[in-house]
Amino acid sequence: MATAQRVVVTGASGKLGQFVVEHLVESGYHVVSTxxxxxxxxxxGDFTIADLTDLGQVIELLSGVDEGRAADAVVHLAAIPAPGLATNAATFRNNVPSTYNVLRAAQVVGIRNVVTASSETVLGLPFDVPPPYIPVDEEYDVLPQSTYSLGKSLEEEMAKHFTRWDPELKVAALRFSNVMRPEDYANFPGWQDDAQARRWNLWGYIDGRDGAQAVRLALQAGFTGFEAFIIANDDTVMEGDSADLAAEVFPDVPLKRPLQGRETLLSIEKARRVLGYAPQHHWQAEL
Known part of the structure; x- marks a missing residue:
């Protein structure tokens, strides 16, 4: 019988991390969460407390010195998860070095399969400056508008160079939209009378269960090098058509293509094409 792949999941106690750990365990992975x-x-899963700003702890965690077996892959979700939750300096000091340490520890241990949580914010959120076009995608340069987003942009840039140094390394940076639990959907009806209320991320969201699916698919993907993927649900948080929302709130932003129904304005076409990603959970079905 084949030994289950050992995957270290950082940020396992967080909103998305809990979904990811549960899904990976159910999918047959041996998960070590931290x-x-x-x-x-x-x-x-197995849990251990670790401070990812300490490179030594990260190397010990990934090398599995207590388990006698190094990890096969790492899913790096740990971070101060949004702007405004801590001072800018504290957010940067925690997030960016932690991601460097995970990438460096993976390099030292010989792990060549890394999935890391980037953010929709690198697309230019909160879109006080309108996006270059709609639906937004991975094809334009990052446009960080906060220290948090700047950190995520730098983490993606670091990952590009780690994969340049090691052509066998894969790093999938998942630009997650606003993560939702099923119980969060009770808030969605209250947004329907004001299109401006959720303009800041083009009315996007990601069900935590679908976010976990994306992580698993990224772990299983066969490419090498660095790739970034927008991970959102395929609908919006609104009941109205996406074309009408775009015309009302962003009238001067060109459409990259015609919009259909309530489709997401955070394009997931690349994730569909490369990862086989297909959202399964939609807010209207949960109410």
Missing amino acids: DRVPPPPGSP
């Missing part, structure tokens, strides 16, 4: 705080009681 965070600064424990996950809820009864969470699956």
Whole structure:
């Protein structure tokens, strides 16, 4: 019987991390999860507390010195997860060195399969400066508008160079949209009378279960090198048609192609094409 792939998941106690750990365990992976705080009681997988700003701890974690077996892959979700939750300096000081340490530790240990959480914010959120076109995609240069987003942009740039140094390395940077739990959908009806309320991310979201699916597909993907993927649901948080939303709120932004129904304005075409990503959970079906 084949040994299950050992995957280290950082940020495992976070909103998305809990979905990812559960999904990977259910999918047959041996998950070693880590965070600064424990996950809820009864969470699956093996858990250990680690400070990712300490390179030595990250190397020890990925090399599996206590388990006698190094990890086969790492999913790096740990971060201060949004602007405004800490001072800008504290956010940068935590997030960017932690990602460097994960990439460096993977290099030292010989891990060549890395999935890392980037962010939709690198696309230019909160779009006070309108996007270059709609739907937005991975084809234009990053446009960070906050220190948090700047950090995510620099983390993607670091990953590009780590893969340049090691042509066998794969780093998939998943630009997650606003993560939602099923219970969060009770808030969605309250947004319907004001198109401006969620303009800041083009009315996008990602169900945590679909975010976990994207992580698994990225782990399984066969490419090498660096690739960034927008990960959002295929609909918006609004009940109205996406073309009408775009015309009302961003009338001067060109459409890259005609919009159909309530489709997402955060293009997931690349994730569909390369990863086989297909969202399964939609907010209207949960209410």
